[in-house]
Structures are given as structure tokens and as C-alpha cells.
Amino acid sequence: MTPIITAFASSPDRGRGLARDMRVRWALEEIGQPYDVRLLSFAEIKQPAHLARHPFGQIPTWEQGELVLFESGAIILHLAEQHHGLLPADPDARIRAISWMFAALNTVEPPVAERSTASLFERDKPWYADRMQTLDERVRQRLRQLSARLGDADWLEGHFSAGDLLMVSVLLRLQTSGLIEEHPTIASYVARGQARPAYLRAFEAQRAVFLQAESE
Numbered sequence: 001m002t003p004i005i006t007a008f009a010s011s012p013d014r015g016r017g018l019a020r021d022m023r024v025r026w027a028l029e030e031i032g033q034p035y036d037v038r039l040l041s042f043a044e045i046k047q048p049a050h051l052a053r054h055p056f057g058q059i060p061t062w063e064q065g066e067l068v069l070f071e072s073g074a075i076i077l078h079l080a081e082q083h084h085g086l087l088p089a090d091p092d093a094r095i096r097a098i099s100w101m102f103a104a105l106n107t108v109e110p111p112v113a114e115r116s117t118a119s120l121f122e123r124d125k126p127w128y129a130d131r132m133q134t135l136d137e138r139v140r141q142r143l144r145q146l147s148a149r150l151g152d153a154d155w156l157e158g159h160f161s162a163g164d165l166l167m168v169s170v171l172l173r174l175q176t177s178g179l180i181e182e183h184p185t186i187a188s189y190v191a192r193g194q195a196r197p198a199y200l201r202a203f204e205a206q207r208a209v210f211l212q213a214e215s216e
């Protein structure tokens with residue numbers, strides 16, 4: 001049965017692949033799993049029909065038969081458990097790669113998301129400059145630590161995994177901040193992820209949705 005994900009009918013990221021359906025699309029492309037997309041407006045994601053899928057009224061969600069999931073990390077973990085290509089078979093290497101999934105979402109994404117939100121919604125506040133300096137430094141600390149661990153490796157745990165998919169997806173929200181470029185190792189890592197054919201297919205698919213919405 002073909003799975004169905006949810007995504008914005010017209011994403012505020014304007015087709016730049018920053019909304020979190022993009023990471024689920026990327027994972028689906030990595031495992032070669034065809035999928036359908038239920039496109040929802042901002043109003044529809046708050047309606048009962050979607051709240052039944054997602055208690056917080058967000059995208060993405062995942063539906064396949066009776067199974068309905070929310071949380072992009074959980075959806076990707078489910079895909080990785082059900083298919084080859086996103087997690088190593090070796091049990092120790094597998095849990096280390098899963099650790100990087102949690103690290104991406106719990107340790108790196110919070111300062112990145114907080115900085116992104118402040119940059120979008122707090123520019124008019126008198127304390128904006130000071131706050132951004134603090135937020136930039138929190139992000140820089142994580143980039144320094146990640147760069148130190150990655151070193152000159154291509155991926156965080158040997159081969160590409162769902163840990164890298166989520167880490168690159170999180171880091172992409174920094175793409176206009178200039179912070180990635182301060183760490184050449186991280187900049188190369190992100191570019192390596194974006195060069196993957198599966199990423200490119202996922203990116204084009206989400207961008208086509210935005211361009212279609214713009215043309216209507």
C-alpha cells in the first residue's frame with residue numbers, strides 16, 4: 001500500500017526544502033519507496049481531520065494502512081527499521097547512527113531552530129542584535145563540536161545513515177546565516193548530503209509543489 005505523507009500546500013519556505021516534509025521525502029527517496037502527498041493549507045492542519053493524524057496540528061505525518069505516525073524523526077526511524085539503506089545492519093553501528101538522529105533533533109536543532117525563529121520574528125525588537133549574538137554563539141558551539149567529531153570523514157558513522165540525513169536537514173536551516181561557511185568541514189558535509197541523488201529528487205518534488213501553488 002502506497003504511503004501518504006502530509007506537506008504544506010504552499011510552504012512558507014518558498015520551495016527551499018526547509019519544511020520538515022523534505023527530510024521524510026529524502027528518506028523515502030533513499031530507500032526507493034514511492035509515496036503520495038496530502039497537501040494541506042495552514043487552516044486545514046488545525047482541523048479535526050488532521051489533528052487526528054497529528055496531535056499538534058503540524059506536518060509531516062505518515063499514513064500507511066492503519067498506521068498513522070507524526071514526528072519526522074519517528075517517521076524516518078520507522079522507514080529505516082523497515083528498509084535497508086538508512087541504518088547499518090551491525091547492532092552497535094545501528095544504535096550509534098540512531099544516537100546521531102537524536103543528536104540532530106535534540107542537541108543541534110533546538111539552537112538552530114531558535115535562531116531561525118528569532119531571525120524571522122524578532123528583528124523589530126530593541127534587543128534583537130544582542131539576542132542574535134547569543135543565539136549565533138550557541139549554534140557556533142554545536143558546529144565546532146560537530147566539526148571536531150566529523151573530522152575528515154564523509155559521514156558521522158562510516159556510511160551515510162539517517163543520522164546524517166537528519167543532521168544535514170537541520171544544518172540546512174543555517175544556509176543563509178553564514179555560520180556554516182565558518183566551518184569548511186561542515187560546509188563540505190552539508191554539500192555532500194545535498195549532492196545525493198535522493199536529496200535532489202526530494203528537493204525537486206517539494207519545489208514543484210511550491211511552484212505549482214505559486215502558479216495558481
Ligand SMILES: N[C@@H](CCC(=O)N[C@@H](CSCc1ccc([N+](=O)[O-])cc1)C(=O)NCC(=O)O)C(=O)O
Pocket residue numbers: 011012013014018019020021045057058059060070071072073
Ligand atoms: N518536531 C516536529 C516538528 C514539525 C514542524 O515543526 N512542522 C511545521 C512545519 S516544518 C517547520 C518549518 C516551517 C517553515 C520553515 N521555513 O523555512 O519557512 C522551516 C521549517 C509545522 O507544521 N508548522 C505549522 C504549525 O506548527 O502550526 C517534526 O519534526 O515533525
